[in-house]
Amino acid sequence: MRGGIGWYVHHQGAGHLDRARRVAASLSRPCTLIGTFHGRDPGHPADLVLDLPDDRPIGHGDPGFGGVDGEAERPLALHYAPLNHPGLRARTARIAAWAARTNPALLVVDVSVEVALFARLLSLPTLVVRLAGRRDDPPHLEAFRAASGLIAPFPEALEDPATPDWVRAKTVYAGLLAARAAPSAAPEDGRIVVLLGSGGAPRPLADLAAAARAVPERAWHVLGTVEGEGPVPDNLHLHGFVADVLVRLAPASLVVGACGDGTLAAVAGAAKRFLCLPEPRAFGEQALKAEALARLGAAVVHEGRHDGWPAPDAWPDLVSRALALDPTPLARLADPDAIPRTAAAIEAAAARLEARG
Structure with missing residues (x-):
């Protein structure tokens, strides 16, 4: 029996959710969107949405999320691991319960080192979305190492020259995963x-x-x-x-x-x-x-x-x-087939992981 796919969506910015929805719509397997949606409609079938409690810093008043907890004793493999945060406990519990209940083929993680490593502890294969930038710090490298594959939401032409060869070798360069403008006859007007x-x-x-x-x-x-x-x-x-x-x-x-x-x-x-x-x-x-x-x-x-x-x-x-x-x-950087090509790569990874057992 083919398992479904999970897609963890980070809640900073709109791009993570937008590309998750677009690629999910091209998948033949059911895809559950997982994240903290803050009351927003994620634009996805309700039975395939797992809404998580908030994990942002408590009592800061700032609705933003910097991803840094300031904890000097935080393990080197993590970016954000506050102590005594009930929201963080509840969200990891929900992810674990979902994985146990649905037995998914894999989880796409866009983006969170902590969710990627937690999925590995759950024996759940991951495809980790690797954003652009110099991500050679220990947490990112450990998440990349733990992943079954990496997805770069940018063309290979925009790759950082300093990216390690082993990281490149694990990466599918998805390209720019967004809607394309329909051809327009409207002339430029300056x-x-x-x-x-x-x-x-x-x-x-x-x-x-x-x-x-x-x-x-x-x-x-x-x-x-x-x-x-x-x-x-x-x-x-x-x-x-x-x-x-x-x-x-x-x-x-x-x-x-x-x-x-x-x-x-x-x-x-x-x-x-x-x-x-x-x-x-x-x-x-x-x-x-x-x-x-x-x-x-x-x-x-x-x-x-x-x-x-x-x-x-x-x-x-x-x-x-x-x-x-x-x-x-x-x-030239805009590939019209980026979304279906990425969906096909995810499907192939799921099939390969299931065959491996």
Whole structure:
């Protein structure tokens, strides 16, 4: 009898859930989404959702999750292991109960060193999602070692040159696992579209207004959450959160955004010129991806100030250089078969593990 598949979804940012849903929809086996969804509808059949109690730090007031517990005596193989946390006990108990009840073929872990190692203790094979960046610290390497395979949600062309050979050998390079823009007959009209992802802090209105004033000959359209109040230049248009991001990219002559997986997938899929502003992330995730894009001639990259956002006087030169890009190198990174190809790799791994017994 074929077992089902579990998919652990980290709750920081929207990209983890988005790619889990898209790949799960291409699997022939039932796939249970496992994670802390904070009351959100994960957009998946209810009988295939395992909602977990929260494991974020208690009493900090900050709804975010840094993944660091500050415990000096934490084992070296773990990133986050607070003591006396009832939510953490309850979530591991639910994962163990689900594994015992359903006898799954494997668990995809996107992402958590602790869940990956806990699954190994449960004798449950894992495919661990390996994000970009310099992840050569002991916890990551032990999770990679314990996994039956690794999935990189980026093309091999964006691989960090320092990644160990044995890690590369275990890796399926899935590519950019996101929806692709449908072909559009709409011509580019010179506008600049700013994509603000959900994984970081909202962008202050003052920053956007300064950018628009610095390049007044272009219309600026901002998709995502903006904070603060103040005067808005006539060429700056704030749309807030929108569901049709890909449609709104069609008329853009230039896209400005960070180097998160969702943003990169959207821009590459739409074959747009890209001004990349990598944000600070653990393990240099965005910075190292941005370096690879620059090497490929796929983006103009700017790393400025503490958060990557350019100073007002830097915008004219950055926009001019980015508009001169050939969008082809970035478009080549968007594989239209990435999602079905990844689903097929997961199915093959499940079958192989079951045959092994």
